[in-house]
Amino acid sequence: MASPRTTLLTLSLAAAFGGFAATAVRDVFDRDAEAAPATALTLPTAAALPAAVGGTPMPSLAPMLARVTPAVVSVHSKQRVRVSPFADPFFRQLFPDLTQERINESLGSGVIVDAQRGLILTNHHVIEGADQVSVTLADGRTLAAEFIGSDPDTDIAVMRIKADKLQALALANSDGLRVGDFVVAVGNPFGIGQTVTSGIVSAVGRSGLPGLGYQNFIQTDASINPGNSGGALVNINGELVGINTASFNPRGSMAGNIGLGFAIPANLARGIAEQLVNNKGVVRRGTFGVETQDLDERLARALGISADGGAVVTRAFAGSAAAQAGLRAGDVITAANGQRINGRDALRNFEGLQSLDSRVTLDVLRDGKPLRVQLGLKEQPRSIAGADVDPRLAGATFAELPASLRNAGLSGVLVESVARGSRAAQNRLQPGDVILASNAGAFSDLASFRAGFTQQPADLIFRIMRGNQQGVLPVR
Incomplete structure (x- = not known):
């Protein structure tokens, strides 16, 4: 069994997220911080800042923050887990009575976006797996929160509380943000406790961060630390421009902020939240219906073009939006709605962030001509039944890989x-297995996996990843 190269990227996710777990998360980048030598300091006497200079009042964010801070809440989640003294699964099954229940607690933040309905936006990773979630308002009230739904691929979750005298933040048009x-x-x-930090927009449209799902982040140097996850990023008018979701520090997230913070744009958060509320906690995504691969120098030479980046169409599925638009194998997609597409992952990221009613313009090279x-x-299926693919897979349900795993380098x-x-269980398939390859045909996602079974193979063999181990599984 080989350990996949993606293990490091997956572990580094804990270092990236801004959420703060009370049961400390040990991430792979953590190192002991070197202690600075103690020195004696002589502090000058500080004078109070004047209220005005030359008759002009000193600028302050306090009036704006007086309107903002009541809409930002603290989120406290609890999860019950069973803990065994044995690392070996055999002994855990042999002595189940020795397992103990432990309560994992974590802290994060949230933003009230609808005072009348009590709707709160936060991050999926703040409340993931929680058995109980409570919210503490800025005025000190602590209330039980009702889970509405969440989307792991964009890290957005929606909760509801019942209370009067709530104050919400207006959402700005985040597309107007500038560096x-x-x-x-x-x-x-x-x-x-509630804390305010300030900075500037360092970048917009940031993507390519390992293990963080579909990405279109606002980058900022405003301090974002563990526990800031799910909190508000606002402009100087007090409007919500983003949901703080991640920070980066090569020493690990618990080492604190180094000025690399990331927030989900308000426009993206708004669209996901509306789907979660209106579709009973479900996010519906669309797909072009193409299978692609990165444009490398070998493919570029074969196609007679320069290797400046792009996603090469290897298959347009029958009946898909791509097939109806005339896309075909050999086309190279270089941009979508003016946004550069430098490879397969960039196209998948763009696709995953579009709403179902979106119209998209693709820049394509065909036979070297633009x-x-x-x-x-078209709406992509969330899952497919194994029996619809092959009788040997009856009883199993297959789904797309979470975007976090795809960004960590997995495909399948x-x-x-x-x-x-079921027959799938008899064939030793287990929930959580990742099917990486099959002798039924090459595939990279759910659509191409299903298409590979147009002609069912006499002998079916999967290469799977279970946990951090890979192996071959014959299916009979």
Whole structure:
């Protein structure tokens, strides 16, 4: 069994997220900080700042923050877990009575975006797996929160509380943000209480961060620390421009902020939240219906073009939006709605962030000549039943890989569930398995996995990843 190269990237996710777990998360980048030598300091006497200079009042964010801070809440989640003294699964099954229940607690932040309905936005990773979630308002009230839904791929979750005298933040048009705009982050870092930090927008449209799902982040140097996750990033008008979600520090997230913080744009958060509320906690995504691979120098030579980046279409599925728009194998997608597409992952990221009613213009190279193709997106299935693919897989349900695993370098489909006693169970498939390859045909996602079974192979063999181990599984 080989350990996949993605293990390091997956572990580094704990270092990236701004959430703060009370049961400390040990991430792979943590190192002991070197202690600075103690020195004696002589502090000058500080004079109070004047209220005005030359008759002009000193600028202050206090009036704006007086409107903002009541809408930012602290989120406290609890999860019950069973803990065994044995690392070996055999002994855990042999002595189940020795397992003990432990309560894992974590802290984060949230933003009230609808006072009348009591709707709160936060991060999926703040409340993931929680059995109980409570919210503490800025005025000190602590209330039980009702879970509405969450989307792991964009790290957005929606909760509801019932209370009067709530104050909500208005959402700004985050597409108007520019590098250099002033922003303020509000949250509950390290669980010490509501805290405000300020900075500027360092970058927009940031993507390519390992293990963080579909990405279109606002980058800021406003301090974002563990516990800030789910909190507000606001402009100087007090409007919500982003949901703080991640920070980066090569020493690990618990080492604190170094000025590399990331927030989910308000426009993206708004769209996901509306789907979660209106679709009973479900996010519906669209797909072009193409299978692609990165444009490398070998492919570029074969296609007679320069290798400046792009996603090469290897297959347009029958009946898909791409096929109806005339895309075909050999086309190279270089941009989507004016956004550069430098490879397969960039195209998948763009696709995953579009709403179902989106119209997209693709810049394409065909036989070395540029053209533009306009198309919509068709809803992609969330999962497929194994029996619809092959009788040997009856009882299993297959789903797309979470975007976090794709960004960590994995490609394939996820075994979402396996019915007890089913043929899939007899073939030793387990929930959580990742099917990386199959002799039924090459695939990279759910659509191409299903397409590979147009002609069912006599002998079916999967290469799977289970936990951090890879192996070959014959399916009979």
